Amino acid sequence: MEKNKFYITTPLYYVNASPHIGHSYTTIAADCLSRFMRAQLGKDNVFFLTGTDEHGQKVQKAADAGGMSPQEFADQTVSHFKSLWEKLGISYDYFIRTTDKKHVDFVSRVLEIVYEKGDIYEDEYEGLYCTPCEAFWTKMQAGDSLCPDCKRPVELIKEKNYFFKLAKYQDWLIDHIKKNPEFIKPEIRRNEVLSFLSLNKLDDLCISRPKERLGWGIPLPFSSGHVTYVWFDALVNYISAVGDFNNKGEYSSRWWPADVQLIGKDILRQHAVYWPIMLKALGVELPKTIFAHGWWMLGDSKMSKSRGNVVNPLDMAEKYGIDTYRYFLLRDVPFGLDGNFSEEAIIKRYNSDLANDLGNLVYRTLTMIEKYYQGKIPEPGPRDEKTKEIYNKIASLPEKIKIALADYNFGLALEEIWALINLANKHVEETKPWNLAKENRAGELQSFIRLLADVIKKVSEVLYPFMPDTAEAIKAQFGETEIKKGKPLFPRIET
RNA sequence: CGCGGGGUGGAGCAGCUUGGUAGCUCGUCAGGCUCAUAACCUGAAGGCCAGAGGUUCAAAUCCUCUCCCCGCAACCA
Numbered sequence: 001m002e003k004n005k006f007y008i009t010t011p012l013y014y015v016n017a018s019p020h021i022g023h024s025y026t027t028i029a030a031d032c033l034s035r036f037m038r039a040q041l042g043k044d045n046v047f048f049l050t051g052t053d054e055h056g057q058k059v060q061k062a063a064d065a066g067g068m069s070p071q072e073f074a075d076q077t078v079s080h081f082k083s084l085w086e087k088l089g090i091s092y093d094y095f096i097r098t099t100d101k102k103h104v105d106f107v108s109r110v111l112e113i114v115y116e117k118g119d120i121y122e123d124e125y126e127g128l129y130c131t132p133c134e135a136f137w138t139k140m141q142a143g144d145s146l147c148p149d150c151k152r153p154v155e156l157i158k159e160k161n162y163f164f165k166l167a168k169y170q171d172w173l174i175d176h177i178k179k180n181p182e183f184i185k186p187e188i189r190r191n192e193v194l195s196f197l198s199l200n201k202l203d204d205l206c207i208s209r210p211k212e213r214l215g216w217g218i219p220l221p222f223s224s225g226h227v228t229y230v231w232f233d234a235l236v237n238y239i240s241a242v243g244d245f246n247n248k249g250e251y252s253s254r255w256w257p258a259d260v261q262l263i264g265k266d267i268l269r270q271h272a273v274y275w276p277i278m279l280k281a282l283g284v285e286l287p288k289t290i291f292a293h294g295w296w297m298l299g300d301s302k303m304s305k306s307r308g309n310v311v312n313p314l315d316m317a318e319k320y321g322i323d324t325y326r327y328f329l330l331r332d333v334p335f336g337l338d339g340n341f342s343e344e345a346i347i348k349r350y351n352s353d354l355a356n357d358l359g360n361l362v363y364r365t366l367t368m369i370e371k372y373y374q375g376k377i378p379e380p381g382p383r384d385e386k387t388k389e390i391y392n393k394i395a396s397l398p399e400k401i402k403i404a405l406a407d408y409n410f411g412l413a414l415e416e417i418w419a420l421i422n423l424a425n426k427h428v429e430e431t432k433p434w435n436l437a438k439e440n441r442a443g444e445l446q447s448f449i450r451l452l453a454d455v456i457k458k459v460s461e462v463l464y465p466f467m468p469d470t471a472e473a474i475k476a477q478f479g480e481t482e483i484k485k486g487k488p489l490f491p492r493i494e495t
Numbered sequence: 496c497g498c499g500g501g502g503u504g505g506a507g508c509a510g511c512u513u514g515g516u517a518g519c520u521c522g523u524c525a526g527g528c529u530c531a532u533a534a535c536c537u538g539a540a541g542g543c544c545a546g547a548g549g550u551u552c553a554a555a556u557c558c559u560c561u562c563c564c565c566g567c568a569a570c571c572a
Contacts, residue, residue, distance in 0.1 A: 014572040053572065127570075161570090188500070192567075195498060206570045230572065267572070295566095332507090338566085340507085348521065356534055364531035371530070415520095429536040434529065488532050 006037040006046045007242065007255040011263050011271075012053035012098060012234050015077035016062045019084050021296050021329075021341060024313035026262050028326050029293065029335065029410065031090045033260070035465035036405055047255045049241050050085070051096035052078050056230035057209075060216040070216045074099060084314055088322055089468055096241040098218075098234055106240035107233050108221045110282060113249045114164065115222050119281045122223075125161040125206055128154040162208040162220060164232065169277040170202045176276065182289050184272050185408065186336040189265060189292045193272045205274060207232040235275045239284060251284045258287040260408075265292040291408055294338035311341060319343075323467035324350050324490075330410040330466055347493050357421050358459070359490035362474060364428065365452045366485045372437055372445060375483050380454075381447030390427060390451060393420055394458045401462055410466070417462055424455045453478060 010030045013023050027050060034048040054074040063073035078097060085092065096103060114120050174197050177183055177190065184190035208226035209217060217227030238261065243253025263271050268290075276286050296311070317325045328346045331353070333339030369377060383391070397420055404413035427448075436445040460474035470489060477484050 011572085016572080056572075058572075125570080163570095192499065196567085196569085199498070200569075203569070209570095229570070231570090234572075265566090269567095269569070270572080273569095334508090345507090351532095351534095352521065355532060360531055360534050362531095364535080366531090368530050425531095425535055428530070429528075432528080432530095437530090490532080492532050492534075 004041060004045055005255065005259075006034075006041055007258045008033055008037075008046075008048050009238050009258055009261045010050040011267060012051045012096070012237050013081060014053045014056075014058070015074045015081075016056075016058040018077065018080050019313060021311040021313050021316075022264055023081070024084065024088060024325075025296065025329050026264060026293065027085065027090055027092075028088065028329055029408075030262050031088075031092070032326070032330060032410065032465045033405065033408075034091055034093075035468065036401075039465070040402070046093070047242065048091065048093045049096060049238070050090070050092045051094075051237060051241070052081060052098065053230065053234040053237075054078075054097055054099045055217040055228075055233055057214050057216070060214065063216075071099065087314060088317060088326070094241055096237050098237060103237060103240045104218050106244075107218050107228060107236050109245055109249075110236050110278075111228065111232075112221050113245070114278075114281050116249075117281060119165045119168070120162055120207065120222075121165070122160065123163050124158050125163075126156065126158045129157045159210055159213075160225075161206050161210070162223065162226060163204040164207045164278070165281070166205045166274070166277055167202045169280055170197060172280065173197060173273065173276055176286065177272075183286070184268075185289055185291045188336070189268055189272070193268065196269075197273070202273070205229075205232070231270050231274060232278070235270065235278060238275075238287070239279075249283075251282065257285040260289045260291055261287050263290060263292050265294060268292045291336070293335050294333070296333075296339050296341040316343075316346070320346055320350060321469075321490075323470045324354060327354065327414070327467055331414045332411075334411050335408050347495060350490065351492055353418065354490040355488075355492045357418060357425065358470075359488050361421055361425050361428075361452075362456055362477065363488050365449075365456060366477060366483055368433060368449055369453065369483050370485055372433075372449065375485075377453045377478065377481055377483060378446045378450050380450045381443050381445075383447060384444075386427070386430075387447060387451055390423060390455065393423060394455060397458060397462055414466060417459060420455060421459060424452060428452070 008030050010026045013019065030048060030050065034046055038046045052074070054070070059074060060070050063070040066073055068076070074097070082095065085095075098104075098107075111120070174194065177194055177197070181187075181190070184193055207229040208220055208223065209229060211219075211225050211227055214227060217230065218233050220226040220228060238258060239251060239253065239256055242255040243251055245251050261271065271290050271292075275290075279286050313325065320328075324346065328349050332345060332349060369375060397416060400416040401413045404410075404416060431444075431448050433445055433448055436448065456474060457478055460471045460478070463474075464471035473489060477486060
């Protein structure tokens with residue numbers, strides 16, 4: 001994450017359903033990193049891309065069901081995503097839609113280039129097809145010759161399709177992953193991909209769908225009877241959003257290659273296998289890192305629409321506050337591992353970390369400034385050893401956070417911040433400022449209060465990428481010279 | 496024998512690579528303090544580290560086997 005620019009992407013969210021906690025998780029993580037990197041590199045040197053994937057069968061079916069055109073349907077879902085991101089304070093730089101004209105043209109160009117290169121060929125596709133579900137199944141999936149979805153019989157059908165030569169690049173990809181330990185993170189996912197690639201022979205990827213079966217997609221430039229397979233279309237967004245091909249088919253971009261592409265572990269294969277091979281075929285550089293995070297589970301079960309246990313991020317943000325929601329997601333579970341989501345867990349985090357530790361430190365400090373210094377933040381006083389030690393901690397905090405985030409360890413970064421908060425709370429106990437006041441030890445009291453104010457100012461500064469509103473609120477309470485006390489930031493939630 | 500991850504005080508986790516007093520957060524209990532949101536600080540209780548065997552002076556940590564839980568297993572985002 002060094003260098004002078006930082007390009008980060010989220011996956012393109014598929015518009016067949018409304019946003020859930022998983023979407024918000026990836027996007028909040030990306031937002032946090034973007035805000036952090038803007039502070040490091042300057043606003044103009046960071047590019048944060050998100051957007052929506054809008055083609056394909058599922059969208060068409062959902063649109064049909066709602067009596068809309070696919071485009072109308074997509075427009076509607078896109079507005080849900082956009083308003084959610086606005087509510088959650090997501091600072092994306094660009095929102096790409098795969099139905100954008102630029103993207104459609106770009107995909108077309110990509111297909112031409114790969115086709116001309118000879119990495120796309122025509123062949124007969126044979127598979128087990130379930131007509132009512134409009135889906136193909138593998139032999140394994142439909143072992144009993146019944147559709148795993150609807151349990152009706154599948155039939156073997158053949159159709160003409162276009163294939164992308166994945167297999168040709170298999171060894172190259174294995175080699176790339178082995179040589180670049182940073183390419184797939186965390187390590188567990190890297191090992192997973194590596195073992196998958198080593199143990200299985202890749203089949204070429206079918207990248208077309210006959211128009212009569214699926215009309216909602218980008219037409220293949222070399223076959224009027226087919227549209228592009230959604231993944232082949234969608235993945236290209238990461239480069240279509242930020243660059244162009246010249247007439248020789250060479251790609252150039254100020255931002256590409258991406259510094260990190262955040263994804264959920266469910267779409268690892270597409271991003272760690274298909275995507276790099278597509279780029280290789282195009283002669284375009286590979287992203288530096290693909291980071292696959294874990295899933296949020298509800299109790300013991302996976303979150304899924306069919307089980308009716310989907311968590312609506314907007315409800316959570318409204319109920320507990322945007323920053324609480326952001327804090328919870330980034331702090332409660334290590335990025336990369338699965339986590340358990342529950343409102344009890346949010347409340348626990350809220351009360352212990354936000355209300356008791358941070359909120360209380362801020363509030364007690366404000367009270368003391370009000371009481372002992374009439375609301376004016378005192379000048380620094382003489383520093384004893386303990387005070388110097390705490391100032392050293394303040395000074396070293398940003399570097400610790402930088403190290404933690406360089407490893408995508410949001411939880412550790414927040415723990416570092418809380419270590420300072422807890423140290424300050426402890427310091428109050430040890431110093432007993434109420435005694436200093438009674439005993440007229442003005443110098444010590446002044447130095448002490450100023451220290452607390454300085455701790456809080458630093459905390460609000462480093463907290464900004466994680467909890468922007470809270471950082472602003474604290475900043476507003478602690479002015480240059482005066483304070484504005486107001487209400488507690490995080491009133492306890494009584495249970 | 497398909498591949499992979501995991502089983503550590505009431506809950507959630509760290510420690511295992513490079514063996515040597517079992518650590519953190521929350522919860523519980525007791526005390527302290529009063530600037531503070533019954534918040535803060537200190538202390539205590541609580542674990543034969545899934546089970547069995549082995550290596551070693553010494554194993555949560557290395558080796559073998561067993562049991563249990565969870566993902567993945569390819570054109571459906």
